[in-house]
Each structure stands twice: as structure tokens, then as C-alpha cells.
Amino acid sequence: MKTRVITGIIALIIFIPFVVIGGIPLTLLVSLLGLIAVGELLFMKKRLLVSFEALISFLAVIVTILPNAFWASLPAQMFFNKKSLIYFFILLILIVTVLSNNKLTFDDAGSLVLGVLYIGFGFHFFLQARAEEWLAFVFGLIIVWLTDSFAYIVGRKFGKHKLIPRISPNKTWEGSIGGTLIATIAAVSFALVTNFAPEFNPFELIIVTVLLSIAGQFGDLIESAFKRFYGVKDSGNMLPGHGGILDRFDSMLVVMPLLVLMGLT
Known part of the structure; x- marks a missing residue:
């Protein structure tokens, strides 16, 4: 219990200033948290963190987390928008099921995609709520x-x-x-x-x-x-x-x- 309380206090001391400042510092912190969360999911699934599907998952969660304002600022929105990139990453994970001879199964691919969307959109809306109100x-x-x-x-x-x-x-x-x-x-x-x-x-x-x-x-x-x-x-x-x-x-x-x-x- 003592360890839990001490850890909680230290975490809040680190976390709250980022929440108050908002903007790019908070986006960077939340993106890091998203990467760690996906890493935890991969670890639970006993997938290597340096595997191709892990790399795809890490990139996909960052794309999902980034605020809408980031995508609106890009000059080539036709090619670099969130929806198309998320679909591209999903397609890549499905291709890995073929190239790996089903060492990464369809069930594995589905759980990774669901996990990335769950984590990514959760943190994305965290940033959106902070930015809007x-x-x-x-x-x-x-x-x-x-x-x-x-x-x-x-x-x-x-x-x-x-x-x-x-x-x-x-x-x-x-x-x-x-x-x-x-x-x-x-x-x-x-x-x-x-x-x-x-x-x-x-x-x-x-x-x-x-x-x-x-x-x-x-x-x-x-x-x-x-x-x-x-x-x-x-x-x-x-x-x-x-x-x-x-x-x-x-x-x-x-x-x-x-x-x-x-x-x-």
C-alpha cells in the first residue's frame, strides 16, 4: 500500500504539469504513454517488441493519437491523413499474416488492430478533451x-x-x-x-x-x-x-x- 501511494504521488507530480501546460509537451507525453501501452499489449501476447508487426503497431498508435490539428496542418492531406494511414497499417498487419506463414495469425492481427485502436483513440480523445474544454x-x-x-x-x-x-x-x-x-x-x-x-x-x-x-x-x-x-x-x-x-x-x-x-x- 505504501509503495502504491508513493508511486501515485510521484506520477501525479510528473503528470499534472504536462496536463496544465497542454499543447506539444502533453502530446509528446501522451504519445509516449501510447507507445508503452502498445508495448505492454505486445508483451502480454508474447510478441517481440522488435518484430515487424510491433513496428507497425507502434507507428499506427502514434498516427491514431496525434491531434486533428496536426493532420490539418499537413500540405499533402490527400496522401497523409489519419484514416488512410490507419487503413494502410491494418492492411500491412494483414499482409504479415501471409508473409509469416501464419506465425502471426489472423486472430493475432485482429487483436493488435483492436488494441491499437482502443489505445490510440482513447489517448487521442484525451488530448482533444484537454484542447477543447x-x-x-x-x-x-x-x-x-x-x-x-x-x-x-x-x-x-x-x-x-x-x-x-x-x-x-x-x-x-x-x-x-x-x-x-x-x-x-x-x-x-x-x-x-x-x-x-x-x-x-x-x-x-x-x-x-x-x-x-x-x-x-x-x-x-x-x-x-x-x-x-x-x-x-x-x-x-x-x-x-x-x-x-x-x-x-x-x-x-x-x-x-x-x-x-x-x-x-
Whole structure:
């Protein structure tokens, strides 16, 4: 527990200044996090990080993460746009299944493509939310951090009924509900005080916040599901007491896209 707290504090000290500054520094940091997250996925799949499919995956996740403004600034958008490049990388991975004589199977290729899109678009919308509406971005962070923290605290103190034991044996209904309740109170209060989303009335804000809190927990469970499938405890060991980048950003990768798609930014 002590290691977990110390690591969390150090990570926040490093991470928060980049979030506050935004722009290119944050884009570089988030791109690095995306590369590490894809590396963790490849590691769980027991694929070499220097393989051709790994290189394709690394390039594809960077393309997916980069902000829309970057692509709009390119002079030859007809040839260098995100959609065409993502399709090109998907096609390359499929070609590898042939050239490798099925050492990289179609299932392997599919999981890599899905993983890259999941990680890439999650971090892409993270950057988009920060760039478009700072207060909405903070609103999303409040939901993710408080849901995660208080689900853990309440679950340890009062948890008796397992949520989905085959996927995540330590999560409980009491922790899940407690985390959502506290996150909703805090996040809705923040939204009402700052008035960053005047088009949403208080009831709508409560509904949206509850949905985002639940979505964040599903993000955590999604990552737990594929860790269990690959037989690993953590996605990585970069953050002592926390695991890897996917372990720490799993909820964020789901909440930030929904934050944007719900029109809060």
C-alpha cells in the first residue's frame, strides 16, 4: 500500500504539469504513454517488441493519437491523413499474416488492430478533451480518479458481494456503487460551480456523470478481462504498486472518448 501511494504521488507530480501546460509537451507525453501501452499489449501476447508487426503497431498508435490539428496542418492531406494511414497499417498487419506463414495469425492481427485502436483513440480523445474544454477535461479526471479511488476504499471497508469474480475477483458491488456515488457528488458539484456545460441541467449532469463513472469501471474491467485471458497480473511493471500504463489509464481510455462524444467538450 505504501509503495502504491508513493508511486501515485510521484506520477501525479510528473503528470499534472504536462496536463496544465497542454499543447506539444502533453502530446509528446501522451504519445509516449501510447507507445508503452502498445508495448505492454505486445508483451502480454508474447510478441517481440522488435518484430515487424510491433513496428507497425507502434507507428499506427502514434498516427491514431496525434491531434486533428496536426493532420490539418499537413500540405499533402490527400496522401497523409489519419484514416488512410490507419487503413494502410491494418492492411500491412494483414499482409504479415501471409508473409509469416501464419506465425502471426489472423486472430493475432485482429487483436493488435483492436488494441491499437482502443489505445490510440482513447489517448487521442484525451488530448482533444484537454484542447477543447479545460473544465470538461478536469470534470472527466474527477470522475475517473474518484470513482477508482473510492471504489477501492469502500470496497475494502464494506465490500461483501463480488461484482464479476471471474474477471476481477477483488471488485465488489459495494465498492462500485460507493465509487460512483462519491464521484457523482463531487463531479456534478464541480460542473454546477464552474458552469462549463450550461446546456445540461442538473438532472442531466447527474445522469451523464453516473454513466461516465460506470463506463470508467467497465474500462477497468475490460483491461482485467484481457489480463486474465493472457494470464498476467498486471499489464506491466513500470509503476510499482500500480502495474503498467494500461493498468493506470484503462478507465481514462473509455471515459475521455465518451466525454467528447456526449458533447461535454
